[in-house]
Amino acid sequence: MPLSVFEDKRPLYQTVAERLSTAIEEGTYPVGSMLPTEAELCERFGVSRQTIREATRLLLQLGLVSRHQGVGTRVERATVAETYVQRLGALPDIWQYVKETRRKVLRVADVAAGRARAPLPGDPSRRWRVLEGLRFVGDETKPIAWTQIYVLPGYAAVTDAKNRDAVPIYSLIERRFGIKTQSVRQEISAVAITGEMASLLHVTGGSPGLSVLRQYVSTQDEVFEVSLSIHPADRYHYTMQLDLSLGRHPVGVAEPG
Amino acid sequence: MPLSVFEDKRPLYQTVAERLSTAIEEGTYPVGSMLPTEAELCERFGVSRQTIREATRLLLQLGLVSRHQGVGTRVERATVAETYVQRLGALPDIWQYVKETRRKVLRVADVAAGRARAPLPGDPSRRWRVLEGLRFVGDETKPIAWTQIYVLPGYAAVTDAKNRDAVPIYSLIERRFGIKTQSVRQEISAVAITGEMASLLHVTGGSPGLSVLRQYVSTQDEVFEVSLSIHPADRYHYTMQLDLSLGRHPVGVAEPG
DNA sequence: GGCGGCTCATTGTTCGGACAACCTGACATC
């Protein structure tokens, strides 16, 4: 079982890592079971503990194993995780147009969650601050979107901020209240643009529109902002790219095992 | 400059890493410059090289520095990269319904890129194989989508496969020709459903629909499949979640510096 | 039975040392 002296230009720990990952894939060490202890691996491969730790560190990065002090090294997966991810440098990239557009607020009001146009989480009788308006690009007179932004009452103060129309609301809330956006949920669908909204957007009634609903979730797991945008079909489309990504991709927050 | 004996329960290398990252953020070591050599850092902090390497390994994982054998350790960023990512366990998750739906192909033909309904890359005169049909969910008689799938002529053979209607086409191509999907570009927009498509989808002419256009790019950087789906507004919406992610996020392939 | 403390196995951290691999720049050579 000790490593052969031949055949190897690569570092020792890489060879060890490959042997281990092969063994894992072949079921020698089933998912959920424990890898031999570091001391035992040292003996088996005839290398130092440093080398074993460097090898298992590679497996760790690939998400194949997890190490637990006082317990041991557990096999988590048989094969490398493969995931497609959409990367955004920052949240504003969601709207690729956010920098070149301006917002015009038409109405500010308080509304009960149950009576809002957008689905708001929590108690239906809870009141949210809502900012309603239009979004324009450049000097165009035709708006690119009709928008509603719902803000939790506790953060409603930001709707009075001077730079309210120049900076994204979620960003104002983050700065003013020291919270951080943990995730954004989006729901995109098609709708018919009718009634007052149609005339505001300069389209004929019943025209198709793209509806984008977003929920901003803070690190405290609180939905602190919900936004709804309706775009005329010919003035906006949503593009994204998903890239293949290998390695460690925790599927959830729960610990495996 | 050596570390104080007091105040520290954390591992040494973490303290060192924090001191270094602070120095980087404050501009003591500007982006693009070289960190002191490991030997020098050992002296300055009064720790062993192992500790220094463990510390810089942390900075490495955060994307703050890069190490180059024979050269040194270079500062790459002043602050931690922050990114929002959408994770998909596997490509089929794009359609969360893919497993519960079935495809019915109405037409198979060859068409020049320039005359296709979907924008196809490359020479407009190049001919693609196109699979046109409907997608149903369960036993419903109303289709959930009208779809077109364009396949490069070289891979057109898969459109004759027995399990053509049960497995995603891109997956067939991957398996049969041994290629791998590197990325998927998506464009989502709203459209009006008219003409023949409206009657096939059982909606009245002019109804709003959600259009999803996808380009599948292989690891050889070749667009090998393009798909177009039109969904009636009330029968489908696209949901996704973007999660905050810290650490190393190479924006491009190019090497920094 | 349940609780607390003890022991023991295992990984985490840190030291000191040695040589290999690699890059850069200076120098010699053609």
Next chain:
DNA sequence: GATGTCAGGTTGTCCGAACAATGAGCCGCC
């Protein structure tokens, strides 16, 4: 000027060793 060679410096790899931190299980006490 272009090319090859060499020396020096820097990170990469590997060894041996020791102690700390942690978690699981055992055991006794209440």
